[in-house]
Amino acid sequence: MEKNQIQPIDINGNHFKRAGFVLVLMAGTFLTIINQTLLVTALPKIMSDLDINAIDAQWLITSFMLISGIMIPTSAFLLNTITNRTLFFVAMGSFAVGTVICALSTTYNTLLLGRIIQAIGSGLMIPLMQTLMFLVYPAERRGEAMGLVGIVIAFSPAIAPTVSGWIVDYYDWRYLFYILLPIVGVNILLAFFYMKNIINLTKPKLDFFSLFLSSLGLGSLLYGINVAGNVGWQNEITWISCIIGIVVIIIFSRRQLKITQPFLELRVFKSRTFTLSTIIVAIIFMTMIGSEILLPIYTQSIKEYSALQSGLILLPGALVLGVISPIAGKLFDKYGIKKIAMIGMLILTIASFPFLWLTKETAIWWIVCLYSLRMLGMGLVMMPLATAGINALPNELISHGSAINNTVRQVFASLGAAIMVGVMSATITRYSNDYEGISLPSLLKGLNNGFMSAFILIVIAFILCFLLKSPIYIKKEE
Structure with a gap:
């Protein structure tokens, strides 16, 4: 060597x-x-x-x-x-x-x-x-x-x-x-x-105009999504901000494809592997962030645990994720992306399903085990997929690929929290009695439906994994 x-x-x-x-x-x-x-x-x-x-x-x-x-x-x-x-x-x-x-x-x-x-x-x-x-x-x-x-x-x-x-x-x-x-x-x-x-x-x-469009579009979209997570999707500010953000981002994207020196090289999306992997990772990440918001609500509001105890319940899963990530990276280097992605998504899908049926009597050890298993599946999928996507790009586009990959993940993380909390809040409103306020059954129903939205997203990501190819790591797409 x-x-x-x-x-x-x-x-x-x-x-x-x-x-x-x-x-x-x-x-x-x-x-x-x-x-x-x-x-x-x-x-x-x-x-x-x-x-x-x-x-x-x-x-x-x-x-x-x-x-x-x-x-x-x-x-x-x-x-x-x-x-x-x-x-x-x-x-x-x-x-x-x-x-x-x-x-x-x-x-x-x-x-x-x-x-x-x-x-x-x-x-x-x-x-x-x-x-x-x-x-x-x-x-x-x-x-x-x-x-x-x-x-x-x-x-x-x-x-x-x-x-x-x-x-x-x-x-x-x-x-x-x-x-x-x-x-x-x-x-x-x-x-x-x-x-x-x-x-x-x-x-x-x-290109100062591209910088302006990027900041305005992304800022408006993220602001609208975050407002939705706090006050709901029906709020006027949510819709106006999101629409402005989407329109400006479209204008920004069209400009990048026309100018000779783009501020952000969107031609990376010509790579099928990069596009697919970025979408799948973003979906998985949004369910992870959303779940990290819903689970503390369950443990503190339903189980009546403290903030520290609630955090400790999530800790084993975080440790599993930290341990499996470098192992998953080495497995990717050895076997390619498709096999490891399919195994990881299968584990993630199976471990996510029981969260649709949480009750007040659900044992904490069971939640800890399921959450840790979810983190195991995520650890097997997220970084190997991100690697496969950016690996499909030539070296001169890696900085652009990394920027786009992280931007999409940031937007989807906010979107995941807003969707899951939004579904939970809408369910609580539907099932609560106006005179009694939020009841325990309505809160549980809201949490279960919030996790159901995450499960549906995970299934979509699982299906997308079937479209992946597993090239040798040193092969670059044309």
Whole structure:
């Protein structure tokens, strides 16, 4: 085996150690992603401390998702304009500044500002890591690389509610940010030694109108979906925002296909493998995020567990996901995508069905086992599929593929939460007595129907898996 197959090479032709490079990337992305769901269980304490209502509190999460989602498509342009080392420091520096502001905040506006600055770094880090991980590993080991990516992307939001629940039960909510600061500092310090430039810059011309359309379209769509998750799909703001977002995104897409230097290269969708895998992964991810919202509602409202106990119920599944992701990556490298995807989807489908029949008497150990089995199925499918999709692209389109892959996943994650919570809320409204408020049977019916919507989506994703081909990892589509 040649030396350049063992060690990666930077843009100057110098070999460097992959381990340190990967560690810095994964740690940085883990810290930024965990903040997406870190405040979920802390919102009641923040509302009380800062004297704000539920709508204002929800904006601390919504704003993070919006800004992060808007920044993701921009990453493809930035990765070809400034060095990846500089972009890493910009992303982590922004996240660090935002974290300091959040930790020191004494007012709602200050906390919201800190979350927005954090989100800028998070939106850049996610596609940056995925692109660099693809380029720093040879083609025959990209499944392994994306298995490591899977640990970060799926594992970090899964453990955030548990960590958050423990901290807010015993300490001030600001410690959610204080504990991050020294870790962020150490990671930035290590990056000075281990982060290398591995992308040859093409320095495309910035099309400001495309940037405007991308931000407006994606921002409007994400805002509308998030509003739907909070107040329902019947709300005027929901429909107007979603329609504006969809129309602007269509205009943006048509422009990208016409200009010579597109802001975001949509021709990646010419790859059948990339298109199919992106859709399937997005559907699976939306059911994962939606389930992580519904299950705590069940355990806290029906089983009357605390936020910490509720988080601990999800923890074994998160651990299973973290363990299986790198294993699934190696299996992909060895056997290709179709077999492992079909096995993973079968496990996910079987494990999801019993959630349609939850009752107050359902044993917690049974829920923990089923949820862990669902995470096993997801771990076998998500990152191998993402790998197969991006592997089908030439190297010069990987940054665009990563940006699009993450953008679609971000939109579908918000959509999944809005659909499942929307179905639950509509069912509760239908079966509740106006004079008695929300009854236990109506809440259970709502939760079961919410999980039914997830099950239907999983079945659709399973069917789409039959359309996959399983090329050898080094084969590129024409």
